[in-house]
Amino acid sequence: MQAAINPIADRISLISVSSTMKVSAEADRLRSEGVDVVDFGAGEPDFPTPDNIKQAAIRALEGNFTKYTAAGGTLELKKAICERHTQDFGTAYKPNECMITVGGKHVIFNLTQALVNPGDEVIIPVPYWVTYADVVNYAGGKCVFVPTDEAAGFTLTAAMLEPHLTARTRMVIINSPSNPSGAVVDRAEFEKIFKLTSERGIYLMTDECYCHFLYDSERFSIASLPGAKDTVLVAGSLSKTYAMTGWRIGFGLVPAPIVQAMTKLQSHSTSNPTSIAQKAATEALRGPQDSVAQMLAEYRKRRDFVLPRLRSIPGVTAQEPKGAFYAYPNVSAAFKNGVTDSMSFGWLRVDRRFSHERIPV
Numbered sequence: 471m472q473a474a475i476n477p478i479a480d481r482i483s484l485i486s487v488s489s490t491m492k493v494s495a496e497a498d499r500l501r502s503e504g505v506d507v508v509d510f511g512a513g514e515p516d517f518p519t520p521d522n523i524k525q526a527a528i529r530a531l532e533g534n535f536t537k538y539t540a541a542g543g544t545l546e547l548k549k550a551i552c553e554r555h556t557q558d559f560g561t562a563y564k565p566n567e568c569m570i571t572v573g574g575k576h577v578i579f580n581l582t583q584a585l586v587n588p589g590d591e592v593i594i595p596v597p598y599w600v601t602y603a604d605v606v607n608y609a610g611g612k613c614v615f616v617p618t619d620e621a622a623g624f625t626l627t628a629a630m631l632e633p634h635l636t637a638r639t640r641m642v643i644i645n646s647p648s649n650p651s652g653a654v655v656d657r658a659e660f661e662k663i664f665k666l667t668s669e670r671g672i673y674l675m676t677d678e679c680y681c682h683f684l685y686d687s688e689r690f691s692i693a694s695l696p697g698a699k700d701t702v703l704v705a706g707s708l709s710k711t712y713a714m715t716g717w718r719i720g721f722g723l724v725p726a727p728i729v730q731a732m733t734k735l736q737s738h739s740t741s742n743p744t745s746i747a748q749k750a751a752t753e754a755l756r757g758p759q760d761s762v763a764q765m766l767a768e769y770r771k772r773r774d775f776v777l778p779r780l781r782s783i784p785g786v787t788a789q790e791p792k793g794a795f796y797a798y799p800n801v802s803a804a805f806k807n808g809v810t811d812s813m814s815f816g817w818l819r820v821d822r823r824f825s826h827e828r829i830p831v
């Protein structure tokens with residue numbers, strides 16, 4: 471028997487292991503050694519999934535809704551998604567412009583694979599959620615990173631974006647509120663960005679994963695602007711909104727031909743998202759919405775608790791998150807004595823077994 475010559479296909483080297491997964495794996499390892507660890511790796515609500523949603527899943531099981539569904543999701547759930555988006559944001563999507571995926575990450579993957587050709591440029595504002603760069607690289611695209619300004623709360627403006635648009639720009643990705651910074655793109659600025667992209671026929675992907683978790687501003691979707699449906703791509707997820715991370719339901723609201731392209735891809739990979747989870751998701755969208763406001767109120771309390779404490783650490787600065795449930799402290803004052811960046815800062819703490827010595831700032 472001879473080992474395979476090239477055991478792993480070349481394209482896998484285009485992507486790296488998710489750094490959030492690495493953090494969680496390390497936390498698990500330390501825990502198994504008896505270390506008391508608070509894991510800030512994966513962004514996950516600690517609330518249970520609301521009971522009405524769980525009951526819908528139980529009913530689905532008892533009613534034997536346990537078979538294949540259409541690869542792109544049930545018509546019932548597509549309708550529920552379109553209706554909720556209309557109710558929340560004033561958009562007018564139809565079920566043939568909707569696609570159900572195995573979580574929000576999956577719609578971002580599908581969209582990128584369906585739309586980005588090798589060499590196409592995709593603009594990603596920094597700081598960004600790690601997956602964007604990997605899915606663009608996997609499609610053979612070129613990531614164009616646009617820095618934002620810490621003092622301005624890490625929010626993207628049209629003026630920051632414009633110099634980076636070229637004839638090769640295929641897509642701009644905006645995640646507002648943002649993981650990891652909690653930055654929110656102001657409505658007027660988002661409209662200017664949409665003008666820049668739509669005039670050039672560039673896709674504007676809006677990752678609305680945290681769209682219900684806003685502290686100071688009104689809910690808004692750029693997809694509600696007249697004419698937006700041609701080039702705006704909504705990537706949505708039920709994971710955070712309804713504390714349903716494990717259920718794996720995400721969705722896209724995009725032009726019908728893109729739904730068809732993504733469905734083709736999905737039909738040869740995952741097929742349909744879990745039938746039971748689709749029933750639960752339909753209830754999440756159509757049932758009472760009180761849990762969302764309750765979670766937001768709790769996140770606000772936590773933000774108000776953690777922010778002054780982070781800022782009280784000598785040398786640490788932290789912008790106030792305007793949405794989502796993250797805090798994004800700047801620890802660069804500690805970049806000395808072998809600590810070169812935030813990753814080595816984090817691992818330094820791990821290496822010292824989270825002992826309570828002062829942060830070396």
Ligand SMILES: Cc1ncc(COP(=O)(O)O)c(C=O)c1O
Pocket residue numbers: 513572573574575576599645648649677679707708709710715719720
């Ligand atoms: C910015 C952002 N988009 C999308 C997702 C995808 O979430 P999921 O695949 O769990 O629906 C996440 C998850 O952390 C995220 O932070």
